[in-house]
Amino acid sequence: MSEETPEHSQTRIIAVANQKGGVGKTTTVINLGANLATSEKRTLVIDLDPQCNASSGLGFEPTEEPTLLEVLLEEADQPTILSFETIPGLDVITGSPDLVGAEKLLPQAGSDPLQAVNRMIQKLPNQENPYEYIFLDCPPSLGMLTLNAFSAATHLMIPVQAEYFALEGLTSIMESLQVAQARMNEDLNLYGILITMMDLRTNLSRQVEAEIRNHYGNKVFRTTIPRNVRLSEAPSHALPVTLYDFWSSGAKAYMELTKEILRNGS
Ligand SMILES: Nc1ncnc2c1ncn2[C@@H]1O[C@H](COP(=O)(O)OP(=O)(O)OP(=O)(O)O)[C@@H](O)[C@H]1O
Numbered sequence: 001m002s003e004e005t006p007e008h009s010q011t012r013i014i015a016v017a018n019q020k021g022g023v024g025k026t027t028t029v030i031n032l033g034a035n036l037a038t039s040e041k042r043t044l045v046i047d048l049d050p051q052c053n054a055s056s057g058l059g060f061e062p063t064e065e066p067t068l069l070e071v072l073l074e075e076a077d078q079p080t081i082l083s084f085e086t087i088p089g090l091d092v093i094t095g096s097p098d099l100v101g102a103e104k105l106l107p108q109a110g111s112d113p114l115q116a117v118n119r120m121i122q123k124l125p126n127q128e129n130p131y132e133y134i135f136l137d138c139p140p141s142l143g144m145l146t147l148n149a150f151s152a153a154t155h156l157m158i159p160v161q162a163e164y165f166a167l168e169g170l171t172s173i174m175e176s177l178q179v180a181q182a183r184m185n186e187d188l189n190l191y192g193i194l195i196t197m198m199d200l201r202t203n204l205s206r207q208v209e210a211e212i213r214n215h216y217g218n219k220v221f222r223t224t225i226p227r228n229v230r231l232s233e234a235p236s237h238a239l240p241v242t243l244y245d246f247w248s249s250g251a252k253a254y255m256e257l258t259k260e261i262l263r264n265g266s
């Protein structure tokens with residue numbers, strides 16, 4: 001690797017974002033991240049949410065020192081990188097409750113407040129075997145942390161719940177994507193829209209799916225994620241769903257999504 005080559009230039013950095021809460025962002029980060037690592041793609045999950053659900057869902061207490069906020073404020077040089085022991089190749093930088101202070105404190109720090117996550121990623125130790133995927137689990141808002149994810153990412157993945165107002169929420173985040181591309185990061189690509197929490201017993205889910213596909217065509221992943229109680233139980237056992245209940249419909253769906261991504265070479 002030449003000295004000019006950025007250390008993580010081959011890495012897909014995927015912001016998983018939607019300003020709407022509870023649409024499956026964290027569930028997607030945990031399960032897609034775990035499956036890609038199982039497929040021997042080195043993967044790092046960065047938990048940018050003060051709720052720290054991605055951290056706790058993988059069994060990590062969000063109490064590591066330095067906290068992620070301290071690293072983003074450049075009060076500490078390097079974050080602590082933890083390994084999920086059951087799946088080699090799955091690493092985590094945990095979130096921290098003090099991230100609620102990011103909104104106020106990042107703009108007060110010296111450097112460009114929207115580049116804090118990018119700076120941290122660029123400074124990660126140079127590994128012989130760099131990450132192929134870095135997932136940024138965003139909080140449900142378009143605040144400082146999500147905008148930082150948009151600045152740092154190469155791709156944006158948008159989980160959307162198959163419910164009545166899905167399209168309206170999508171329009172709003174697609175507008176944010178365009179603004180981010182125009183003002184902050186012209187290299188940010190739409191990775192795809194993922195329809196989550198499909199309820200296959202009702203027509204509504206299928207209608208919403210049809211509408212989303214009608215509007216966004218091939219920007220929507222073929223795979224959809226069903227509503228499945230195993231997906232909501234797995235985090236309390238600190239496990240991705242494939243390790244919690246391999247045969248569940250949720251596990252199958254996230255495996256299918258992983259295959260779709262690997263098949264597309266994306
Ligand atoms: N496909 C699914 N089937 C059933 N429950 C699900 C599914 N996906 C997510 N859940 C559950 O729904 C809740 C919200 O999911 P999740 O935390 O992934 O959403 P989020 O978008 O990250 O939320 P937030 O905006 O608060 O960060 C969680 O309790 C989760 O376990």
Ligand SMILES: [Mg+2]
Pocket residue numbers: 025026027049053137138139
């Ligand atoms: Mg979340």
